[in-house]
Amino acid sequence: MQAVNAEIIAIGDELLYGQIMDTNSHWISQQLDAVGVRVVRKTTVGDNRIDILTAFAEASTRTDLVLITGGLGPTQDDLTKPLLAEYFGCEIVEVPEAVEAVSAYFKRRGREMTPLNILQGHLPTCCTYVPNEVGTAPGMWFEGKGAYWMSMPGVPYEMKKLVNDFVLPKLAEIFELPVIYHKLIKTAGIGESWLADLIKDWENALPVHIRLAYLPSLGHVKLRLTAFGNDKEQLCEEVAAQIKALLPQIDKYVYGYDEETLETALGKLLKNAGKTIALAESCSGGYVSHLITTVPGSSDYFQGAVVPYHNAFKERILGVKVETLTTHGAVSEETVAEMATGVRELFGANYGLASSGIAGPDGGTADKPVGTVWIACAGPEGVETRKLQLTQDRMLNIQLTGVAVLNLFRICFHPSNK
C-alpha cells in the first residue's frame, strides 16, 4: 500500500474573476478521496503563460498525480495544450485518430467542423491521447517530471466522464491504493441535529476504523460510513452489520443508499408494484416532473403532469371546484387535495401528487406568507396532505417543495412510514 498525493490545477481567468464557480475541483476531490488518493493542494491560475508554467513546476515537486482542468477550448485564450507541450518539451502534431473523433462528434450532431476544431485533434507527441466522447477537446495523459498528469476540459460533464472512464481505472492500475469502503445512507424528512440525537448511542459505539459523517443538503441528510482496512469484503460486511443495527431507529426516514435519489426510489417502488403516477404542480412549476423524468425508464410509471399556473386551469383542466378555490384559496389543503385527486383521474394513474404554494418573492399575505406551501398525494387509500412553512427564497422554496413532495409519496405508498 502506497500513499498517493494529488494536486488539482484549474485553469481559466473566469475562475479567478469570480464569473464561474469551480465545482470541478470539489467533485474531483470527492472522487479521489473515495479511492484513497489524498489531494494535498488545489491551485487556480488564469490564462497566462508564466502562471500556468509556474503552477506545473510547483505541482511536480510535491505530488504524484496532477489533474488539470480547463484551458482546452479551440480559441486563442486557451493555453493549456501548448504550455503542456512546452513544459514537457515536445511538439504538437496532428493525431489522425483524434481529428477523426472530433469530426465524428460533429457529424453525430449534424454540424460542420471548423478549422479551429480540427486543431483540437492536434496533440503533444509526449502525451497519450484520451478520447473525449462527449466533447471536442481530448483528454491528455502525461508521465514525467516525477508525476502522472491528466489534462481535461473544464466542461463539467466532459471532465467527469474522463475521470470515471479513464483516470480512476488508470490510478487503480498504477498505484496499489489503500482499501476504503464508503456507504451512504440517504434520509429525508428529518433534520441533521434530530437525526444525530436519535442515533448518538449507535454512533458512539462505532469501532475506530469506521467513521461517520453527516452530509446535509437541501431537505436531505446523508449519513456516510467510511471504513478503512485491508480487506474490502470484510469492511463491506462490517458496515452492513452496523447498518442493520442502526436501521430500526431510522427506518422510516431512509429512502435509499449510495447513488439512490428520491426520484429513483419513487421509480423503484412504482415499477416493482406495477403502478403509475401523475403530477399537478403549481408552485413547484414542473420541477418534480423534471426530477422524475431524469430517471431512465421513467415512462414505465410516469403518466404525465399538469402545471396549472392560474386558478382557471386548476379548475378547467384538473376539475378543482370553484367553491373550493373561492372559499379556501389556491394555497390550501382543500385545493391541493382536489388537485391531486383530479390529476390522478385525468391521467388514470394510481397516484396523484400535487403542490400549491407561495414561492415568492411576491404574493405573500399576513395569513399565508411567502414560503407557505401545501402538498398532497392521492392514492388508492385516500389523500395524504402536508403543510410546509419554507423560506423567503423562491429557488429554495421550489427545491424544498420538490423534496417534500417526493418524500410524501413514500409515506403515501407505504403508510407505515408515516
Added chain:
Amino acid sequence: MQAVNAEIIAIGDELLYGQIMDTNSHWISQQLDAVGVRVVRKTTVGDNRIDILTAFAEASTRTDLVLITGGLGPTQDDLTKPLLAEYFGCEIVEVPEAVEAVSAYFKRRGREMTPLNILQGHLPTCCTYVPNEVGTAPGMWFEGKGAYWMSMPGVPYEMKKLVNDFVLPKLAEIFELPVIYHKLIKTAGIGESWLADLIKDWENALPVHIRLAYLPSLGHVKLRLTAFGNDKEQLCEEVAAQIKALLPQIDKYVYGYDEETLETALGKLLKNAGKTIALAESCSGGYVSHLITTVPGSSDYFQGAVVPYHNAFKERILGVKVETLTTHGAVSEETVAEMATGVRELFGANYGLASSGIAGPDGGTADKPVGTVWIACAGPEGVETRKLQLTQDRMLNIQLTGVAVLNLFRICFHPSNK
C-alpha cells in the same frame, strides 16, 4: 494608478477531501474584481504546517495582497494563527480588547466561554487586530514580506462581513486602484468555434486593453469583454462601441447581457409585449416549465404546462390527431407542431412551445436514434419547428432540449432572428 494583484489562500482539510465546497474564494474573487484588484491565483492547502508555510512564501513572491480564509478555529488542527506568527517572526500574546470581544460574543448568545475560546483573543504581536462582530475568531491584518495580508475565519458570513467592513475600505485607502470593466454577451444557437470563426476579424482588431474570452456552457456561449484602464466611464463607452461593431455579425444569437438568462430574456420579451406562453413538454419532462418558473414574476406571462408522457395524453389533453401520431409517430415534426398549437389553445396563450423526442438511453430506432428531438413554437404568425440531433446522455438531452426550446421562442417571437 497601480495594478494590484491578489492571491486567495483557503486552508482546511475539509476543502481538499471534498467535504465542503469552497464558495468563499469565489465570492472574494467577485468582490476584488469589482474594485479592480486582479486575483492571479487561488490556493487551497490542508491543515499541515509545511504546506501552509509554503503557500505563504509562494504567495508573497507574486502578489501585493494575500487573503487567507480558514484554519482559525479554537482546536488543535487549526494552524493559521501560529503559522502566521512563525512566518512573520513574532510572538502570540493576549490582546485584552480581543478577549473582551470573544467574551461579549458568548454573553450575547447566552453561552459560557471555554478556555479554548479565551485563546482566540491571543494574537501575533505583528498583526493589527480586526474585530469579528459575528463570530469568535478575530481578523488579523499583516503588512510585511512584500505584501498586505488579511487572515479571516472560513465561516462564510463572518468572512464576508470582514471583507465588506474592513478589507475593501482598507484597499481603497492603500491603493490607487485601476479600473476594470467587464461585459458579458450571452449567445445561444451557435457553437464556440463557429462563433470564433464568425468574429475573428473583429477579435483580432480589439485594442490591447480590451480582452475577449469565450465561456461555453451547455448550449450557450458567453463572450466576456474585459477592459483595463483609468476611467470607468470611458471603458464603458469603448466596450459599448466594440459591441455595437460586433452585433451586426452575431445579432441573432445574442439573447442578453451580464446576468440575463434565456428564461429571464423570455420573460422580458413576453412581459414587455403583454403576451403569454404555455408549454407541452414530452421529452423535456417539465424542465423548461421549471426554468421559466424559477424567474420571479413569471406568473404574469406563464399560463401553465402539460407533460403528456404517453401518446394517449398528447391526443386527449392536447388534441393531437390520432392519424398524426399513427402516421408520423410521437417524435415527428407533425406531432410536435400539433402539440404546440394544442397547448396554446388549451391555455389560451399567445405562444405555445413543445418538445417531443427520444431522451434515452432506451427507445431509439435506426430511423430515430436516441437524441432525436423535435421542438416547436406556435405563435400568432404560425408554427416554427426544429429537429435536434443530440447525444446519448439522457440528462444532457433534457438540458440541451431546454436551451433549444427557449432559444426557439426568441426566433418565433422575433422572426428576424431566424
